[in-house]
Amino acid sequence: MAKKKESPRIAFRLTEREKKQVLGIASRCGFTLSEYLRPRALGFEPKAVQPDAYFVLCEKLDQLTEPPFSQAVNDAAIKLIS
Numbered sequence: 348m349a350k351k352k353e354s355p356r357i358a359f360r361l362t363e364r365e366k367k368q369v370l371g372i373a374s375r376c377g378f379t380l381s382e383y384l385r386p387r388a389l390g391f392e393p394k395a396v397q398p399d400a401y402f403v404l405c406e407k408l409d410q411l412t413e414p415p416f417s418q419a420v421n422d423a424a425i426k427l428i429s
Contacts, residue, residue, distance in 0.1 A: 350353065357388075369383070369384070372395075375395045375396065376393040376395055377396040378393065391413060411424070412424060
């Protein structure tokens with residue numbers, strides 16, 4: 348039976364605080380620690396994944412511009428964001 352060849356490893360040290368910080372960033376991006384660090388070491392900069400609450404808020408904001416609100420209310424809202 349052939350022995351499976353292991354991938355090379357790179358080890359480095361972090362303080363406990365640094366480790367927690369990196370784990371938090373990886374989690375916000377939707378990655379495990381290894382999934383986050385490997386591409387970062389190669390120059391990739393992942394974006395944080397938006398929480399579900401963000402999309403719920405966007406849907407609620409969209410609903411505000413739909414009827415039963417009057418055209419005057421919609422026009423005023425558009426003026427505010429323009």
